Amino acid sequence: MARTKTAATAPSGASAKTSRNGRLSNAERSAYFARREAAKVLRLVLRGDARRRAVGSIKSLVYSPSVKNKKATYALVCQTLKHLSIIKQVLDSASILNSKWKRQEELVYILTYDILFGQEISLVGDAEKFLMLHKGAIQLALAQLLVRNKVKSIEDLMALYQTPDVPKPRYVRVNTLKMDVDSAVLELGKQFVVQKDDLVPDLLILPPGCDLHVHPLIVNGCVFLQGKASSMVAAALAPKPGWKVLDACSAPGNKTVHLAALMKGKGKIVACELNKERVRRLKDTIKLSGAANIEVLHGDFLNLDPKDPAYSEVSLIFCIFTWMIIMFHGFYVNQ
Numbered sequence: 001m002a003r004t005k006t007a008a009t010a011p012s013g014a015s016a017k018t019s020r021n022g023r024l025s026n027a028e029r030s031a032y033f034a035r036r037e038a039a040k041v042l043r044l045v046l047r048g049d050a051r052r053r054a055v056g057s058i059k060s061l062v063y064s065p066s067v068k069n070k071k072a073t074y075a076l077v078c079q080t081l082k083h084l085s086i087i088k089q090v091l092d093s094a095s096i097l098n099s100k101w102k103r104q105e106e107l108v109y110i111l112t113y114d115i116l117f118g119q120e121i122s123l124v125g126d127a128e129k130f131l132m133l134h135k136g137a138i139q140l141a142l143a144q145l146l147v148r149n150k151v152k153s154i155e156d157l158m159a160l161y162q163t164p165d166v167p168k169p170r171y172v173r174v175n176t177l178k179m180d181v182d183s184a185v186l187e188l189g190k191q192f193v194v195q196k197d198d199l200v201p202d203l204l205i206l207p208p209g210c211d212l213h214v215h216p217l218i219v220n221g222c223v224f225l226q227g228k229a230s231s232m233v234a235a236a237l238a239p240k241p242g243w244k245v246l247d248a249c250s251a252p253g254n255k256t257v258h259l260a261a262l263m264k265g266k267g268k269i270v271a272c273e274l275n276k277e278r279v280r281r282l283k284d285t286i287k288l289s290g291a292a293n294i295e296v297l298h299g300d301f302l303n304l305d306p307k308d309p310a311y312s313e314v315s316l317i318f319c320i321f322t323w324m325i326i327m328f329h330g331f332y333v334n335q
Ligand SMILES: C[S@@+](CC[C@H](N)C(=O)[O-])C[C@H]1O[C@@H](n2cnc3c(N)ncnc32)[C@H](O)[C@@H]1O
Pocket: 059, 060, 063, 064, 065, 248, 249, 250, 251, 252, 253, 254, 255, 272, 273, 274, 275, 278, 299, 300, 301, 302, 320
C-alpha cells in the first residue's frame, strides 16, 4: 500500500530513528511536539464544526504564537482531516478508542494518520507506544475496509467519501477607495458575466474559473481577489468614516483595507501584526489599496497597553482571535 509521505512529522532527510545513546533525535523531538500541536488545533477545528461555530481557519489557528512548528503542524492537521472518515472507521473496527484514549482522540487520529499514511513513528510518548502496540490491528482494519468497499487503493477509497466538486464562482471585491462598484461592473463586464452580490455591496460575482490575476483592475488595486466569507466580515462590522479601529492580527491585510474603504479613508486604523515577513505583505496590500489612514504596528497585539491614550477612543477592535480581544478588554476593565 503506497504511503502518502508528507513532511508533516519530520524534516525531510532526517532520520526518525532514536539516536544510539537512547536520547531523542531532533526529528523525533520535533515530530513528537508537532503531533501534539496538531492535536490541539484539530480539537479546536472539530469542536468548532460540532457546534457549528467556526473558531478560525486552520491557518489562523496554526499562526497562533503558541504553535512553534507551524509548517509540520499545518500539514498534519490538513492530512488528518482529509483522511478522517477512513481513520475513524479503522479505529472503530479495530476497537482502539477505549475510554482512556477517547479523551485524547485527536492525538489518536493524528497518530493513526501517521501509522497508515504518513511518517514512521517511534516509541517516544505514551500515545505513540499505545498506538504502535495496535499497529497490526490498525493496518488490518484498513485492509478490511478496502475489501468491504471493493476498492484496491486508498485513493479509490477516498474518492468514495468525497463530495463531487461543484464549480465555485469567483468573487472580487471592488476597492471603493479607487473605483466605484458600477464602473467596476462595466469594466469587468467587457470580458466576463458580472453580478453584484446580494449581501456584500462592494462584492462582485464572476463565473467559476475565470483567471483575473493579471487583469489591470487587480494589478492596479481597484479590485481585490477576496472571497465572500472574507468580505462579509468588514461589511458586517460596518465601520463609519471617522472611527478609530484597531485591527489586532492584520496580515495579509485584505480585511484591513476593506475596513479602510468602508470608512471612506477617514478616521484611523491601527493594523497590528506580529510576524515580520507578514508585515511586509500587509504593507504591500495597504500600498496597493491606496488607503492613507492605516498605521502599521509591527508587534504583539497583547503587548499593547489598553491604558495608552492612543487607544482610548477606539470604536472597534477587530480580531480573528476573539480571546485576544477579551484579554485586551479584560485587562483594560480590571486596571
Ligand atoms: C490568519 S491571519 C488573519 C489575518 C487577517 N485578519 C484576515 O482575517 O485576513 C492571522 C495573523 O495574525 C497574526 N498574529 C497572530 N498572533 C498575533 C498577535 N498576538 N499579535 C499580532 N498579530 C498576531 C499572524 O502572524 C497572522 O498574520
